[in-house]
Amino acid sequence: MPEKPSIGFIGLGSLGAPIAENILEQGYGLTVYNRTSSKSIPLKERGATVAENIAGLAARSEIIFSIVSDDAALKSVITAKDGLLSGMKPGTLHICMSTILPKTAVEMHYLHQSRSTHYLAAPVFGRPEAARARKLNFAISGEEKIRNSSVQILKDAGAANIWDFGESVNAANTVKLCGNYMIGAAIQAMGEGISLARQSGIDARKMWEMFTQTLFAAPIYVNYGKIILEEKFEPAAFSAKLGLKDLNLVIDQASSVNQRMPLAQLLRDNLQELVSTGREQLDWSAIFLGAQKN
Amino acid sequence: MPEKPSIGFIGLGSLGAPIAENILEQGYGLTVYNRTSSKSIPLKERGATVAENIAGLAARSEIIFSIVSDDAALKSVITAKDGLLSGMKPGTLHICMSTILPKTAVEMHYLHQSRSTHYLAAPVFGRPEAARARKLNFAISGEEKIRNSSVQILKDAGAANIWDFGESVNAANTVKLCGNYMIGAAIQAMGEGISLARQSGIDARKMWEMFTQTLFAAPIYVNYGKIILEEKFEPAAFSAKLGLKDLNLVIDQASSVNQRMPLAQLLRDNLQELVSTGREQLDWSAIFLGAQKN
Numbered sequence: 001m002p003e004k005p006s007i008g009f010i011g012l013g014s015l016g017a018p019i020a021e022n023i024l025e026q027g028y029g030l031t032v033y034n035r036t037s038s039k040s041i042p043l044k045e046r047g048a049t050v051a052e053n054i055a056g057l058a059a060r061s062e063i064i065f066s067i068v069s070d071d072a073a074l075k076s077v078i079t080a081k082d083g084l085l086s087g088m089k090p091g092t093l094h095i096c097m098s099t100i101l102p103k104t105a106v107e108m109h110y111l112h113q114s115r116s117t118h119y120l121a122a123p124v125f126g127r128p129e130a131a132r133a134r135k136l137n138f139a140i141s142g143e144e145k146i147r148n149s150s151v152q153i154l155k156d157a158g159a160a161n162i163w164d165f166g167e168s169v170n171a172a173n174t175v176k177l178c179g180n181y182m183i184g185a186a187i188q189a190m191g192e193g194i195s196l197a198r199q200s201g202i203d204a205r206k207m208w209e210m211f212t213q214t215l216f217a218a219p220i221y222v223n224y225g226k227i228i229l230e231e232k233f234e235p236a237a238f239s240a241k242l243g244l245k246d247l248n249l250v251i252d253q254a255s256s257v258n259q260r261m262p263l264a265q266l267l268r269d270n271l272q273e274l275v276s277t278g279r280e281q282l283d284w285s286a287i288f289l290g291a292q293k294n
Numbered sequence: 295m296p297e298k299p300s301i302g303f304i305g306l307g308s309l310g311a312p313i314a315e316n317i318l319e320q321g322y323g324l325t326v327y328n329r330t331s332s333k334s335i336p337l338k339e340r341g342a343t344v345a346e347n348i349a350g351l352a353a354r355s356e357i358i359f360s361i362v363s364d365d366a367a368l369k370s371v372i373t374a375k376d377g378l379l380s381g382m383k384p385g386t387l388h389i390c391m392s393t394i395l396p397k398t399a400v401e402m403h404y405l406h407q408s409r410s411t412h413y414l415a416a417p418v419f420g421r422p423e424a425a426r427a428r429k430l431n432f433a434i435s436g437e438e439k440i441r442n443s444s445v446q447i448l449k450d451a452g453a454a455n456i457w458d459f460g461e462s463v464n465a466a467n468t469v470k471l472c473g474n475y476m477i478g479a480a481i482q483a484m485g486e487g488i489s490l491a492r493q494s495g496i497d498a499r500k501m502w503e504m505f506t507q508t509l510f511a512a513p514i515y516v517n518y519g520k521i522i523l524e525e526k527f528e529p530a531a532f533s534a535k536l537g538l539k540d541l542n543l544v545i546d547q548a549s550s551v552n553q554r555m556p557l558a559q560l561l562r563d564n565l566q567e568l569v570s571t572g573r574e575q576l577d578w579s580a581i582f583l584g585a586q587k588n
Contacts, residue, residue: 102494125508137508163504165497174494175501178487182510185486185557189479192555193472196544199551200396200468203459207469210457211476214419214431218512250490257493261486262564263479266556 004028005153008061010054010077010084011098012039014237015124016067018131019097019157023065024048026156033057054080058087063153067097067124070245071104078108090116095150097124097138099180101249102170103256109142109169118146121169122154123176127223127237135160139179141171177253180246184267184284187224191288194228205229224285236283243284244271298322301447302355304348304371304378305392306333308531309418310361312425313391313451317359318342320450327351348374352381357447361391361418364539365398372402384410389444391418391432393474395543396464397550403436403463412440415463416448417470421517421531428452433473435465471547474540478561478578481518485582488522499523522582530577537578538565 004027009020012034020043024030030048034040040050051057054077058064064084068074074096078084084094094112096105096119105121112119119142126136136158140147147164154162165171197204208225212218227233247268254261270287279286298321303314306328314337318324324342328334334344345351348371352358358378362368368390372378378388388406390399390413399415406413413436420430430452434441441458448456459465491498502519506512521527541562548555564581573580 137504139504161504161508163500165500168495171496174491174496175504178491178496178501179505179509181490182483182487182505185479185483186510188557189476189483192479192553192557193476196475196548196551196553196555197468197472199553200547201462202465202468202472206457206459207472210431210433210455210469211473214455215473215514216476216480216512218510218515220509221512253494254490257490259486259490259493261490262560263482263486263557266560270556 005062008057008064011067014128018128022158031057031060053082054084055082055087058084063093065095071100074098074100085115088117093118095120095122097122099123099176099246102173105170105173120146120150121172123172131158134158137161139163139172139175141165142169177250181250181264185263186220187285188267188287190225190228227285228288233282233286238284240271240274240282240284241280244275247271299356302351302358305361308422312422316452325351325354347376348378349376349381352378357387359389365394368392379409382411387412389414389416391416393417393470393540396467399464399467414440414444415466417466425452429454431455433457433466433469435459436463471544475544475558479557480514481579482561482581484522518579521579527576527580532578534565534568534576534578535574538569541565
């Protein structure tokens with residue numbers, strides 16, 4: 001059996017940490033880096049090496065995962081003086097799981113190509129508990145050889161399914177934006193529908209039981225419906241701040257391909273209202289609260 | 295075994311006709327009435343009696359189903375000179391399946407009560423093919439005795455499930471409005487999401503395969519996603535005209551309980567646009583077309 005590749009992992013946030021743990025559990029040598037270094041401690045205690053900086057991590061890794069908060073953070077990780085590009089050896093693969101603009105993915109791909117390193121767009125669908133249960137869904141796109149060679153490590157990272165969107169390097173990023181948009185639209189609809197039921201004196205839980213056992217028997221409606229019915233918006237698994245970031249990306253992408261998206265605009269504005277009124281740390285399904293205000 | 299009650303059925307539209315057929319198949323004596331009398335012919339050929347007018351149907355029926363297009367049509371069915379109230383014997387039960395305003399249900403309930411007849415709110419969820427497959431979902435509300443005594447005939451009419459929303463006579467009507475609102479919101483979201491994917495050069499079918507096997511694994515997303523991806527908006531199972539009617543009811547109900555519903559407003563406006571531009575006979579999932587126009 002060939003030795004397992006050495007893995008680097010950048011970004012130990014609420015989703016990054018359990019994915020890194022999955023990799024460690026599968027017996028890979030793992031080097032981690034996080035901007036806030038305290039987040040590396042649990043991984044270190046379980047056997048991971050903590051890198052001083054990203055270039056150091058890059059130098060000792062054959063495959064590098066990254067999952068960071070936004071396009072700017074990703075660009076910094078890659079292009080900073082002691083960043084990925086300065087440390088990666090030729091042939092190294094960077095699996096980028098962040099939710100970013102498709103055009104950013106293209107830029108990053110070309111930067112990697114210029115150093116004879118590889119870039120895979122692999123945005124991930126799933127909350128932290130899905131990562132721990134190894135039930136993540138990855139959308140991937142990029143060069144065929146790279147896609148094929150990434151399947152095993154993605155499974156070991158916690159993928160239940162890997163959805164292949166082909167050669168176009170940024171295709172998976174667009175799919176991720178569409179997916180997050182669809183989720184946001186569903187929570188806006190749930191918030192309004194549940195509010196209408198309650199205001200009309202209906203047993204909203206009973207109604208939700210009906211909907212989620214029939215037409216809306218999908219994880220999104222079951223899980224977010226529960227949060228909305230219980231109004232348990234803290235701790236957030238996906239914050240209003242992140243939701244706003246993603247909706248801004250959706251609007252940006254829509255604008256760049258000349259696509260009108262009135263519902264996405266409405267969602268963005270509601271998320272902006274939550275963030276602007278100091279509720280950015282609530283779960284994004286709290287846009288329900290916005291719908292409740294008359 | 296007691297003899298089966300004689301059944302009357304008013305409204306042989308795309309959903310009414312297969313429900314009436316179900317009742318006939320279960321061996322009940324059935325009398326039918328439809329404003330456009332030609333629609334009664336297939337039922338007559340299968341053994342139903344065709345009534346000359348609603349009062350005549352009412353006089354010979356112990357249980358009467360109605361499913362008509364809107365509040366005004368229902369009021370006319372009930373209160374016209376040769377309508378239900380003029381023909382129903384005391385003790386007769388009217389099972390009202392139409393999607394109407396909750397306040398209309400209350401009015402109709404009191405009218406029935408004043409004649410010692412019974413009214414059950416039983417709006418129905420399901421497309422015609424679900425009726426034929428006996429997979430309908432009924433939301434019901436009204437007096438407990440009436441609810442309990444309606445279970446068997448609703449099953450025989452094609453109910454897979456009966457969801458009981460209690461004493462308040464109009465509760466089921468509110469649930470139906472919330473449900474149709476949720477469906478409309480989902481198709482608006484699908485339209486925008488699929489448009490964004492296509493405009494961005496993504497394989498939208500592949501994306502939809504991913505979504506409907508994961509986060510959005512629900513009949514609404516599978517069925518409407520198929521219609522939208524194939525742009526097969528004719529023949530409509532649920533027309534833009536009916537969708538607009540229902541969204542107007544939703545907005546009306548929201549207004550009456552002082553509930554802000556910005557997404558419902560957006561939906562209503564998009565459906566209005568379809569209807570105003572001569573596309574009222576398309577399936578309401580054609581609001582996608584609205585989303586495509588820049």
